[in-house]
Amino acid sequence: MRQAGRYLPEYRALRERTPSFLDMCFTPTLAAEVTLQPVRRFGFDAAILFSDILVVPLALGQSVTFEAGDGPRLDTGALGRLRPHVDHGKLEPIYETIGRVKEELPSEVALLGFCGAPWTVATYMVAGRGTPDQAPARNFAYQDPQAFGRLIDRLVEASSEYLVRQFRAGVHAVQIFDTWAGTLPPVEFVRCCVDPVARIVNAVRAAIPGAPIIGFPRGAGTSLPIYVRRTGVTAVGLDWMIDLAFAAAQVPSGLALQGNLDPLVLRAGGAALDVAVDTVMAAFTGRPFIFNLGHGILPDTPIPHVEQMLARVRAS
Numbered sequence: 001m002r003q004a005g006r007y008l009p010e011y012r013a014l015r016e017r018t019p020s021f022l023d024m025c026f027t028p029t030l031a032a033e034v035t036l037q038p039v040r041r042f043g044f045d046a047a048i049l050f051s052d053i054l055v056v057p058l059a060l061g062q063s064v065t066f067e068a069g070d071g072p073r074l075d076t077g078a079l080g081r082l083r084p085h086v087d088h089g090k091l092e093p094i095y096e097t098i099g100r101v102k103e104e105l106p107s108e109v110a111l112l113g114f115c116g117a118p119w120t121v122a123t124y125m126v127a128g129r130g131t132p133d134q135a136p137a138r139n140f141a142y143q144d145p146q147a148f149g150r151l152i153d154r155l156v157e158a159s160s161e162y163l164v165r166q167f168r169a170g171v172h173a174v175q176i177f178d179t180w181a182g183t184l185p186p187v188e189f190v191r192c193c194v195d196p197v198a199r200i201v202n203a204v205r206a207a208i209p210g211a212p213i214i215g216f217p218r219g220a221g222t223s224l225p226i227y228v229r230r231t232g233v234t235a236v237g238l239d240w241m242i243d244l245a246f247a248a249a250q251v252p253s254g255l256a257l258q259g260n261l262d263p264l265v266l267r268a269g270g271a272a273l274d275v276a277v278d279t280v281m282a283a284f285t286g287r288p289f290i291f292n293l294g295h296g297i298l299p300d301t302p303i304p305h306v307e308q309m310l311a312r313v314r315a316s
Helices: 009-016 021-025 028-042 055-059 076-081 088-104 118-127 135-143 145-169 186-207 221-231 244-250 263-268 270-283 303-315
Strands: 046-048 064-067 071-074 110-116 173-178 213-217 235-237 256-261 289-293
Touching (some): 009 021, 009 028, 021 028, 021 064, 055 088, 055 118, 055 145, 076 118, 088 145, 110 118, 118 145, 118 173, 145 173, 173 186, 186 213, 186 221, 213 221, 221 235, 221 244, 244 256, 244 270, 256 263, 256 270, 263 303
Parallel strands (some): 046 110, 173 213, 213 235, 235 256, 256 289
Antiparallel strands (some): 064 071
16 A cells, blocks of 8 residues: 655655645656655565556646645536546656656566546545545436546546556556445445446556556455456455455455555554454465555554564564
């Protein structure tokens, strides 16, 4: 999950000297440095590209800004005049960042790219900001399914092209983040989350045969097996809310699982962290598994707790 951020002093120092968050994302020297910082400090097995899921709406013509301490703001009035195709010129600095990271990354360390899933990105595009229950997008999908479907189609095409460009720039694998998948009932989950991701997977693999793709349907719960079967992802990320035994039993044994440590227990540290790490490791013994958090690392997570977690994992 998210590696760089406010929990790292080296990130904070860089951020203080940069006018805005998006300036960091779109300045290759800065974005590459932030991507590499966690690998230098902790020796992770993979680096995660420093960027944001909302660069795709930006490249489709919707203005995006980040308000300090208050999250993203998007121009909802732009929904009716989005570009027919993504502007890769706007995204070129991100592709350049990938090349810069590859030049400095040790050969044994993988580089992961990513995008937001169409449903999750659409929730921000429709509401103009993050919302607690994604009600604006859910209402839109119910009240005008054709128009909402056209927005999803635009995001499927744009996201597919974006991921293909990331692979061609040098990433080894990508992850599709569907942070708000768990807000939908089962039928809408399939329509808005599963089917669009399946289309992205097919489109990316048509251009990049065998492309490794990780899906992350946060909050999928008992719908996780449907997501895995229908999307064709290589691996699936697990949030901290899912039952480990259920995931181990319901996801085919040859498909990699990723997750699912609670970010709060990492922040808490101590004996609770050791127990939680051991529980996750034991649950997925004997199958392909990527140890990770169940969502992004919290900004106030103490660095010694990250070191404690890594020591526990590496000793297993």
